[in-house]
Structure formats: structure tokens, C-alpha cells
Amino acid sequence: MNSQAGINLDISSDSIVDRVYEQLKAMAISYEFKPGERLNEGELAKRLGVSRTPLREALNRLNTEGFLRFTPGKGFFCRELDAHEIFDLYELRKSLEIASVRLAIKRAKDEDIDALLAFLQATGPDPGERSSVELVELDETFHERLMAMSGNAEMLRVLRNVNARIRFVRWIDMDRINRSNTQAEHRAVVEGLKARDEETCVTVLEKHIDRRLDRITSAIKEGYAQIYMPAARG
Incomplete structure (x- = not known):
């Protein structure tokens, strides 16, 4: 029973991350964030109605795929139009x-x-x-x-x-x-x-x-x- 609940929780968490990822990706593609702008994770989490954990997972994925930039100690930034x-x-x-x-x-x-x-x-x-x-x-x-x-x-x-x-x-x-x-x-x-x-x-x-x-x-x-x-x- 507990194992099944854990599986359902994982599926639900993955679904949230995927939704946040798609929303943030659309915003990054259309430059809803300004080039070079630092993303405010607290404001984004509130705007998208999620906790910091799925938000950070989605941001890391977008950084890996080249849609955002990450600077250690500073955070995530919108990529420049280069x-x-x-x-x-x-x-x-x-x-x-x-x-x-x-x-x-x-x-x-x-x-x-x-x-x-x-x-x-x-x-x-x-x-x-x-x-x-x-x-x-x-x-x-x-x-x-x-x-x-x-x-x-x-x-x-x-x-x-x-x-x-x-x-x-x-x-x-x-x-x-x-x-x-x-x-x-x-x-x-x-x-x-x-x-x-x-x-x-x-x-x-x-x-x-x-x-x-x-x-x-x-x-x-x-x-x-x-x-x-x-x-x-x-």
C-alpha cells in the first residue's frame, strides 16, 4: 500500500515538473524574461503555484538544454540574444x-x-x-x-x-x-x-x-x- 502511494506521488511530482518546465520553456523561448535578466525563483514559484523543488528541477533542465543560463552563487538567467x-x-x-x-x-x-x-x-x-x-x-x-x-x-x-x-x-x-x-x-x-x-x-x-x-x-x-x-x- 505504501509502495503504491509512493509510486503515485512520484508520478504526480513528475507531472508538476513537466508542467512547470513547459510553462518556463515557453516564457524563455518568447523572451518573456528579458535577455540577461536574473530569474527570481520565489516570485516564479508563487506565479506558477508550485514549491521551489519542482521549479528548480525544471530550471535545471532548461539550463541543460540551453534555454537558460546558470551562474553558481548567483542563480538562473535568461539567455542573451547572441x-x-x-x-x-x-x-x-x-x-x-x-x-x-x-x-x-x-x-x-x-x-x-x-x-x-x-x-x-x-x-x-x-x-x-x-x-x-x-x-x-x-x-x-x-x-x-x-x-x-x-x-x-x-x-x-x-x-x-x-x-x-x-x-x-x-x-x-x-x-x-x-x-x-x-x-x-x-x-x-x-x-x-x-x-x-x-x-x-x-x-x-x-x-x-x-x-x-x-x-x-x-x-x-x-x-x-x-x-x-x-x-x-x-
Whole structure:
């Protein structure tokens, strides 16, 4: 009886940590905390309605995953918007996706490829009334479904982390992108995959994901303006 109660307590504790983790992750991604800001654990615990223990577990997890920074003796801080870090993450994303599409050439099922082409058709090249947040979500969905066809779950896990860490900059960058062009590139990659044409897939993905440091720096400047002079981003 006591053993079962202990198991239930552990499950409940894990559930609280997961909930707090997701709430704090969303706040960190959207820079609800200001860059470089020290997080007040007491205020956060009160705001989220939890004790310090699950809060600290969630904060440690976010620090390990690169969403927050921790300084011994000082505490947890919101990460800065650092152009070189974002550039490195884009390079990592490009390397991951190129490696995974090479695996997908060998492993992808035709029905999964056709389903991804249908997804592109359904979401269309026209952004319509979608916000930049919605467009980035669609784009992430496409790239994650493409990577899933590699059959490598660890690559996909890393990609999701990278996507979340560059998401704020991508919201801004999305406003500068011609969606018709990006959707055409998406289609070219998937059609290349269907034809088992590795060279086409790799060439298009390299061009599609690549971001110059100056473009990232420009997006970050705009990001700081949005953080400190917030406007509705729909």
C-alpha cells in the first residue's frame, strides 16, 4: 500500500515538473524574461503555484538544454540574444538536416513522402492570414516530418531543441521571407527524396537553411526592439 502511494506521488511530482518546465520553456523561448535578466525563483514559484523543488528541477533542465543560463552563487538567467550562438545553431541545424536526408534517401517510405507532399499542398504557398508564429510552426512541422523519415529518433530530438532555441529569431526572420520561394524549396526537397536524388536534396537544403551572420544580427536587433518595445505579434 505504501509502495503504491509512493509510486503515485512520484508520478504526480513528475507531472508538476513537466508542467512547470513547459510553462518556463515557453516564457524563455518568447523572451518573456528579458535577455540577461536574473530569474527570481520565489516570485516564479508563487506565479506558477508550485514549491521551489519542482521549479528548480525544471530550471535545471532548461539550463541543460540551453534555454537558460546558470551562474553558481548567483542563480538562473535568461539567455542573451547572441548572434554567434544563433549562427552556430543554424549551422548545426543544416548539418543535422543534410545528414538525415541522406539517411531518408535510403529509408523513407513512399507513402510517407506522399503524405508530406500532401501536407505542402494543403498548407499552400500563400501565407494567407497566418501570423509569423503560425508560419514558423508549419515550417518546423515540415522539417521535423522530413527528418522523421530518416528513422533516427536522436537526430529528431536534437532538431526539436535547435528549432526551439532559434524560434524567436525565426519569428522575426519569417516576415522577411518569400513563402512562395520557401515552399517551392520544400517541394523540391521532397520530390528529390521521392526520386532518391541525394544531390538535389542536399543542394536545396543547404541553400534553404543557410543564414548569413549579418542577417541574423539584423534580426536580433529587431528582436531587442520587440522585447523592450513590445507590439502584438499575432
